[in-house]
Amino acid sequence: MRRSTNVELLASTTEKLIRPFEAMALFLQAANLFSSAVNDRYSALGVRVVVVLGVLHLALAGLVLPHRGPLTRGRTWTAAWIAMIFVVQLLLARLLAPGDFAAYGTGVPMGNYALIPLGVFAFYPWGRHRRLIEVGLIVAVVAHPLVILALIHRWQLTGAHVRSVVMYAGWAVVWFLVGKGIAWLCRIAVRLETEALSASYTATLGDLHTHVESAIEEIEAGNDAREVAHRLRLLTAARRGQLLLRAGNVGAADLFKNAIRACGDRLRLVSGPQLGGLTVPREHAILLEQGLADLLKNVVVHGSGSAEVGFTMTDSDMTLDVRDFGPGLEPSRLDVSGSSLHQLRTTLRERGGDLRVLPPPPGGGAAVRVTVPIWSRR
Structure with missing residues (x-):
């Protein structure tokens, strides 16, 4: 029965x-x-x-x-x-x-x-x-x-x-x-x-089957399989990020893994932070996720494709450092209206954080730091 x-x-x-x-x-x-x-x-x-x-x-x-x-x-x-x-x-x-x-x-x-x-x-x-x-x-x-x-x-x-x-x-x-x-x-x-x-599931993954079928059709039609896979990877990472950010506290390691996974083989991670079981409140996790995604995308497009990622946390701030080995980054790039880095800095400053370019590290490349306050600043 x-x-x-x-x-x-x-x-x-x-x-x-x-x-x-x-x-x-x-x-x-x-x-x-x-x-x-x-x-x-x-x-x-x-x-x-x-x-x-x-x-x-x-x-x-x-x-x-x-x-x-x-x-x-x-x-x-x-x-x-x-x-x-x-x-x-x-x-x-x-x-x-x-x-x-x-x-x-x-x-x-x-x-x-x-x-x-x-x-x-x-x-x-x-x-x-x-x-x-x-x-x-x-x-x-x-x-x-x-x-x-x-x-x-x-x-x-x-x-x-x-x-x-x-x-x-x-x-x-x-x-x-x-x-x-x-x-x-x-x-x-x-x-x-x-x-x-x-x-x-309905909100974040309900249309994923359609995108997978479209990707298969594109590959069968002769389109570049690597490019199709990259677009599909970005889509799945975005959907996974939506699921992660629905929780009140988000695992920091899951955020980092998702952002790195979205870049696929276009990114080589030289070193990364040890996050353990650290969880981040949702409002801060959204800023971290956006900052990490934009900076890693910048490494893939404008850098050498290799990156060092660091993360530290104090009583008042969370700090995300991303360093690449490309031609470098002029601080004036952050002032270019409409660019992803300019939009990111604007968003961070509205929330009490910041985005700034650090002095060029030994060996060349660019180093960028994202600061996210743990407590909202008024």
């Missing part, structure tokens, strides 16, 4: 988010254990057992983050985690001193210990038996305190015991609904992300 769309969306989201959810649940369970060791009355041995259990839960939380958690490892691991919840509470009931059992008013020690995982269980897509499993878990968690109380008091339950269990059942439903709410928000996020991706 095919699962519903909501379950499919929830399943895809769960694979990404279930680790931190499970890790947080285990961390909160550990906090409950440490709190119980301080607030409840145990024998010396009981305190040591509770502390060891807390440390084990912390270790499990640390293991879940880099690795898959219980719910995504299969039925055996899931059953083991659920069993652990009930076993720990039964153990605590045996370790607590007489008369200290209902300290939290819920009828069980550390009632939240069993309630916390309900939020994760509600978030997880169980498949076609999901509703049955969820109801079974809620009933089991709610009935468990009754069993503990009955065993301790030899089935002599008072009205206070029943009221505390009813209160416990209410909190169980609350925790479960919290998990359902998170699942609902995740489904919305996945749907919006899918719609945004589809819109991005």
Whole structure:
């Protein structure tokens, strides 16, 4: 039987988010254990057992983050985690001193210990038996305190015991609904992300197939294949740049790679910057992308086709240096109205940045520096 769309969306989201959810649940369970060791009355041995259990839960939380958690490892691991919840509470009931059992008013020690995982269980897509499993878990968690109380008091339950269990059942439903709410928000996020991706594809790549087919026809008609490939490369680089610049923060390495790729074999990069995982805010990334594209195009057209590219960042500015090995560049070229470099300098200065020609480097050629402010200057 095919699962519903909501379950499919929830399943895809769960694979990404279930680790931190499970890790947080285990961390909160550990906090409950440490709190119980301080607030409840145990024998010396009981305190040591509770502390060891807390440390084990912390270790499990640390293991879940880099690795898959219980719910995504299969039925055996899931059953083991659920069993652990009930076993720990039964153990605590045996370790607590007489008369200290209902300290939290819920009828069980550390009632939240069993309630916390309900939020994760509600978030997880169980498949076609999901509703049955969820109801079974809620009933089991709610009935468990009754069993503990009955065993301790030899089935002599008072009205206070029943009221505390009813209160416990209410909190169980609350925790479960919290998990359902998170699942609902995740489904919305996945749907919006899918719609945004589809819109991005339509806006930036929807006509790419037409351009590819036109390029094939041009080559078949005898046009210069190298020139056709160059135009197609520029087009794909422009479309890729549009996709990159839709994000709020853009990977600097992706910007540089895209601009260099657009030049193809017409550009030889002698040296480039080490950018690592640096990201740039979108408004600054647009200026960097425009500056790098214009300067590399100038290297290909007017320089020797070889370039050194440098990039530095301070507290106030980002600096892009491009050096070629051609005949050089007169600073007056930047004043030629209508030229790409003049337009670039005008745009940069409007945003508080600048474009200037540096003194000729040793060995000849031209060196140009683009400065982009990190903070807008007024």
